[in-house]
Amino acid sequence: MGEYTTQELISIFAMQGFAGISLFSVLLLMALGLAIIFGQMGVINMAHGEFMAVGAYTTYLISAMSEKYFPGFVQYYFIFAIVLSFLIAGLLGYLAELALIRHLYKRPLDTLLATWGLSLIMQQTFRSIFGAREVSPTLPEWLLGSYQPTETIDIPLNGLFVLGLTIVVTIGVFYLMFRSSWGLRVRATTQNRVMSGAVGINTKKIDRLTFALGCGIAGVAGAAFTTIASTGPTTGSLYIVDTFMVVVFGGAGSLMGTIASAFSIAQGQSILEFFISGSMAKVITLLAIVIFLMMRPEGLFSIKVRK
Amino acid sequence: MKSKLKLTKWRNIISAAVGMAMAANINIASAANVNSTGLAITKDTVKVGILHSLTGTMAISETGAQEAEKLAIKQINEMGGILGRKIEVIQEDGASDWPTFAEKSRKLLVQDKVAAVFGCWTSASRKAALPVFEKENGLLYYPTFYEGLEQSHNVIYTGQEATQQILAGLDWVKKEKKAKTFYLIGSDYIWPRTSMKIARKHIENVLGGKVVGEEYKPLGNTQFGSTINKIRLKKPDVIYAAVVGGSNVAWFKQLKAAGITGKKQTLLTISVTEDEVLGIGGQNLVGFYSVMKYFQSQDNSNNNKFVKEFKKMWGSDSVIGDVTQAAYLGPWLWKAAVEKAGSFDVDKVVKASETAGIELKTAPEGYVKLHPNHHLWSKTRVAQWGKDGQAKVVFESGLIEPNPFPKGYQ
Numbered sequence: 001m002g003e004y005t006t007q008e009l010i011s012i013f014a015m016q017g018f019a020g021i022s023l024f025s026v027l028l029l030m031a032l033g034l035a036i037i038f039g040q041m042g043v044i045n046m047a048h049g050e051f052m053a054v055g056a057y058t059t060y061l062i063s064a065m066s067e068k069y070f071p072g073f074v075q076y077y078f079i080f081a082i083v084l085s086f087l088i089a090g091l092l093g094y095l096a097e098l099a100l101i102r103h104l105y106k107r108p109l110d111t112l113l114a115t116w117g118l119s120l121i122m123q124q125t126f127r128s129i130f131g132a133r134e135v136s137p138t139l140p141e142w143l144l145g146s147y148q149p150t151e152t153i154d155i156p157l158n159g160l161f162v163l164g165l166t167i168v169v170t171i172g173v174f175y176l177m178f179r180s181s182w183g184l185r186v187r188a189t190t191q192n193r194v195m196s197g198a199v200g201i202n203t204k205k206i207d208r209l210t211f212a213l214g215c216g217i218a219g220v221a222g223a224a225f226t227t228i229a230s231t232g233p234t235t236g237s238l239y240i241v242d243t244f245m246v247v248v249f250g251g252a253g254s255l256m257g258t259i260a261s262a263f264s265i266a267q268g269q270s271i272l273e274f275f276i277s278g279s280m281a282k283v284i285t286l287l288a289i290v291i292f293l294m295m296r297p298e299g300l301f302s303i304k305v306r307k
Numbered sequence: 308m309k310s311k312l313k314l315t316k317w318r319n320i321i322s323a324a325v326g327m328a329m330a331a332n333i334n335i336a337s338a339a340n341v342n343s344t345g346l347a348i349t350k351d352t353v354k355v356g357i358l359h360s361l362t363g364t365m366a367i368s369e370t371g372a373q374e375a376e377k378l379a380i381k382q383i384n385e386m387g388g389i390l391g392r393k394i395e396v397i398q399e400d401g402a403s404d405w406p407t408f409a410e411k412s413r414k415l416l417v418q419d420k421v422a423a424v425f426g427c428w429t430s431a432s433r434k435a436a437l438p439v440f441e442k443e444n445g446l447l448y449y450p451t452f453y454e455g456l457e458q459s460h461n462v463i464y465t466g467q468e469a470t471q472q473i474l475a476g477l478d479w480v481k482k483e484k485k486a487k488t489f490y491l492i493g494s495d496y497i498w499p500r501t502s503m504k505i506a507r508k509h510i511e512n513v514l515g516g517k518v519v520g521e522e523y524k525p526l527g528n529t530q531f532g533s534t535i536n537k538i539r540l541k542k543p544d545v546i547y548a549a550v551v552g553g554s555n556v557a558w559f560k561q562l563k564a565a566g567i568t569g570k571k572q573t574l575l576t577i578s579v580t581e582d583e584v585l586g587i588g589g590q591n592l593v594g595f596y597s598v599m600k601y602f603q604s605q606d607n608s609n610n611n612k613f614v615k616e617f618k619k620m621w622g623s624d625s626v627i628g629d630v631t632q633a634a635y636l637g638p639w640l641w642k643a644a645v646e647k648a649g650s651f652d653v654d655k656v657v658k659a660s661e662t663a664g665i666e667l668k669t670a671p672e673g674y675v676k677l678h679p680n681h682h683l684w685s686k687t688r689v690a691q692w693g694k695d696g697q698a699k700v701v702f703e704s705g706l707i708e709p710n711p712f713p714k715g716y717q
Contacts, residue, residue, distance in 0.1 A: 004540075012540050015565075019532025026530070124362075132366035134553060134586035136560075144590070146566040156564030159532070229529040230556035230586040234364050238527045238553060273533035278524035279495045281533075 011152035016274055022159035024266035025166035029224060030239055031246035031258050032173055033217035039253035040190045040210050042108060043101060046115040048243060049236025050122035051215040054092060055085035055222025056231035057130060063137030075140045082165070082223045089219025094212035101211060102204070119236065126233040134232035143227055158227035165224050169217060173255065176213075186210055190253070249289050251299030260300050265289070341390055341650045344444075347420040348651055353392040355380070355638075356399060356415035358426030358436070363403025364552065369428045371582055371631035372450050373398070374621050376425045379638035382616070389642050390649070397421060405435035412436040416443040422651045423448065425637045428630070430454060430497055437462070446653045448637030451630050452577075452600070454501035455711040461653070463640060463660060464682045466633040467600050468711045469502050472577055474509055475687040475704040476598035477547075481514045483702070484573050486544040488519045492534065492558075493549035493578075495523035502549055502577060505716045512715070519543050524550065529557035535565045548576040555583055559591040569594015575689075580628030581696065589696035597698055599629040601672040602690045604697045613671040626696070632671050639667055640677065674706070682709030 034048045059081040066077040096118060104111045143161055146154035177183040188196045189206045197203050222231075229235075250261030265285060272281035293299070347354040357376055359369035380394045388394060397419050399411040408427060415421045416439065423446045427433040430453050440447050440461040447462045455468035480486045489510050493499025503521060510516040519541040522534060538546060550558045555578060562568075574595040581603050584592060603614060603626060613635065617627055640660070645651055648659035659665065666676040676684045684706045690698035 008540075012536055015539070016533065016536045019536060022532055023530050127362065127366070132362075132370055133582070134367055134556060136556060136586055136588045138588065138590070144563060146564060148566070154566035156532075156561065156566075158560070158564045225529075228557055228560060230553055232364075232367060232553060232586070235553065238529065270530075270533045273530075274537060277522050278528060278534065282525055282528075 007150075008152055011150065014153055015155070016270070018155055018159065020267045020270040022156070022163060023270050024263050025159075025163040026225070026228070027242060027246050027266050028259060028262040029162065029166045029169065029221040030218075030243045031250070031262055032169060032255075033214040033221065034243050035247050035250070035252075035255060035258040036173070036177075036217070037211055037214035038247055039255070039258075040186055041105075041207060043105075043211070044108065044112045044115065045211075045214070046112060046240065047096070047119035047122060047236075048214075048218055049238070049240040050119045050126075051089045051093060051218035051236075052222035052225070052239060053122070053126060053231060053233070053236040054089045055219030056226050056235065057126060057135075057222075058085040058088050058219065059223040059226045060130075060135050060137045060231060063139075067138055074138065075142065078140055078143065078223075081137075082220055085219040085223035086216040087219075089222070090212045090216030093215025093218075094208060096215070097208045097211040102207065105207070123233045123236070130233070132233060134230040134235075136230045137226050139227060161227060162224050165220070169220060170259070173217070177255065182209075245286075245289060249293065249299055251301040254299075254301040257299055257301030264300075342422075342652065343650070344652050345420060346422045346651055348392065348422060351388075351392055352395050353389060353651060354395045354397055354419060354421045355641075356397050356419065356421040356424040356426065358399050358401055358408065358411055358415065358424055359428060360403040360432075361398075361400040365401075365403040365428055365432075367552075367586075368582060368630065369401075371625075371628055372428060372634035373425075374625070375617065375627070375631045375635035376637060378617055378620050379635050381620070383638055383642055389645050390651070394638070401426070401432055405429075405431045408432040409435045409439050412439040412445070412447075413443070416440070416445040422446070422645075422653075423641050423656075425450075425634065425641075427451070433462070444653050446641075446656060448634075448641060450634035450637060452633070454498045455713070456501065456717075458680050458682075458711050460657060462681060463637070463677070464709075464711075465636045465640065466630060467685060467687070468682055468709050469505050470710050470713045470716065471682075471685065471687060471707050472598055472600070473502060473505050475707060476575055476577070476689055477506060477509050477514060479689050479702045479704075480545055480573065480575055480596075481516065484544065486573065487516050488541075488543045489516055489545045489547050490520040490522075490538050490541055490543035491518060491547050492520075492522050492524070492538075494526050494528075494551045494554055496526060499523065499549035499551070499578075503547075505713065506547060508716045524554060526552060526554065528554050531558050531561045532565075535561060535567065538567070539565075544573060546572060546574040548574060549578045550576075551578050553586075555579065556586045556588075559587045559595075563591045569692075579692075580630065581626040581698075582628035582631070584692065584696040585626060589692060589694045592692040593694050594691065596689050596691050596701070598687060598689050600685045600687055601629045601632040602688060602698050602700055603627045604690070604699060605672065605688075607671075607673060609669050609673070610671040636667060636670055636675065636683075639669070640665060643667065644677075676706075678709050680709060680711060682711060684708055 037043050037045050062077050062081040066073040143158050146156050185201045189203045246262050250257035269285045342348040357373050359373040360366050384393050401408040425448045427449050428451050449462055450465050452466040452472050491503045507518050577598050579597045643665045644656045644660045647663040648655040660677055661679045687704040688700050689702040690700045692698045
């Protein structure tokens with residue numbers, strides 16, 4: 001390492017630190033929606049990745065439309081696209097719950113199969129509507145390039161943006177779950193469904209909205225990831241494994257667990273990748289998680305719930 | 308009078324019958340000549356197969372290839388077909404699943420008895436279908452640039468094998484950019500690994516350069532932060548990349564976001580064509596270089612005509628990448644070989660392909676010629692990407708001999 005100046009080494013160290021944090025925010029944003037659905041309702045939503053793709057395609061559509069009809073809007077459309085992605089993915093989630101999921105609450109393994117089927121249907125729908133080719137929205141200028149605090153440090157702007165968005169969404173979810181009266185009812189339903197019904201909580205409505213919220217957050221994640229990667233009909237299936245890994249490792253039902261899990265997986269992976277090759281880093285990360293789960297099946301954090 | 312008339316009538320009938328029988332005989336004879344192995348050929352049609360993925364992950368790449376093959380077949384039919392027979396297409400979906408490719412190949416060869424198949428894209432799908440083609444003695448035209456190390460009696464390779472694509476590009480970057488240090492990065496499967504092996508040997512043994520990093524990422528990986536920092540630490544003169552699929556998009560978006568752009572860094576890739584740029588976005592590629600044998604922007608009369616016809620058939624938004632063009636050559640090369648052989652029999656067509664000096668002066672890429680080793684002589688081109696998603700050719704090699712088993716590179 002003698003050929004590098006101290007300043008260069010510090011710069012690389014700083015940028016590497018940010019690479020880890022950036023990966024953390026990506027994993028967390030992916031996992032939040034799933035953690036809500038899986039944790040609060042016990043539904044294993046295999047179509048989570050496809051709800052992310054809904055958000056990504058929404059962003060792409062709005063980008064294409066604003067480029068064509070309102071060129072002046074191109075610099076601002078992204079914020080609008082995120083909100084719309086949340087609403088559309090949420091609405092689709094609401095409908096999916098109404099048509100499919102609610103009939104299967106008592107049969108968790110069947111929800112796994114049903115949501116997997118739903119994911120295949122959604123993939124084929126994307127393919128029919130948008131074609132098999134991958135697409136990317138045109139990004140506004142303020143999301144491109146890097147922020148340079150010093151001459152040798154480049155911090156990616158899209159990474160900063162995803163990080164900021166993740167913080168906002170996480171705070172929003174925490175507020176909703178632990179500070180609002182709606183969150184109180186959701187938690188009550190999770191802990192004791194029959195008793196919650198008895199005290200006048202409409203548990204069916206709670207379920208539907210919880211599912212819609214989870215899907216909506218998936219839509220936001222999908223919109224955010226268009227700044228990092230591309231969108232194709234099968235994009236969702238790329239993310240689903242990582243997403244489940246974060247949720248299961250963190251401990252189902254615990255939002256704190258999800259955050260801790262995303263952080264440790266991201267840092268572990270990104271540090272390993274720096275020193276060894278990408279494929280090996282992934283293998284070692286997965287091995288570590290498997291060994292951990294063998295010793296502690298409930299994950300990092302667990303909530304005691306009366307069944 | 309009456310009896311005479313009757314006689315003439317009879318004579319007419321008999322001579323007509325004899326004539327018909329003779330004509331039929333000739334027909335039978337000529338059909339036997341052009342088809343002695345029971346292929347699906349009638350006196351005015353010949354059946355061929357198209358076998359690409361229309362669904363699944365690979366549909367992104369294979370769509371263009373099958374579009375080009377259909378265009379070529381349509382044009383051949385408009386010219387009157389091959390040996391007076393119109394081509395009929397039977398299309399099957401490989402569904403991005405390698406065993407499906409083998410199964411559909413068997414269906415096309417055994418059940419449909421097609422005279423030739425245009426298809427496959429990934430090496431994995433070709434390797435799966437290959438035993439079927441060899442056992443049933445079928446004929447496959449394979450369009451993708453690939454890692455080489457293969458030469459089958461039953462396959463004609465219309466893309467470049469690895470040395471054709473790699474060596475000339477590296478020579479160019481060494482000469483033009485005075486490059487000494489290289490960082491190699493690719494997706495983790497056979498094609499990038501074989502290509503990088505060849506690249507490393509060439510850099511170290513021929514160019515006298517140094518490889519300062521070599522790295523493979525899992526397919527579908529979308530996080531390149533750590534890799535980019537490693538590259539920054541090593542400061543290579545050239546980044547040499549073979550990242551594929553969705554990863555490719557993430558890789559270029561993140562390079563741009565990290566401030567590594569065409570202005571500051573020389574990057575040469577062997578996995579980006581116009582098709583990939585649709586997903587990556589021209590803005591993320593500006594100034595980087597691709598090494599291919601064909602670019603849509605090539606300005607010659609063959610290509611201008613090809614681009615115009617392609618857009619007419621498949622829409623003005625469509626783009627044409629390297630493999631799409633190579634796929635377009637397949638039906639034309641087959642036509643030339645069948646006409647040289649005077650027969651659709653696979654063995655005769657293969658023999659003509661090997662020995663008759665088949666060449667295409669009308670190829671969009673310029674000019675190609677079949678080598679006895681079943682690959683094409685073709686030129687290698689280096690082009691620089693612009694914001695509009697098109698690349699400008701900055702270097703063009705001479706005609707390069709295909710060498711699927713390069714000595715000293717394995």
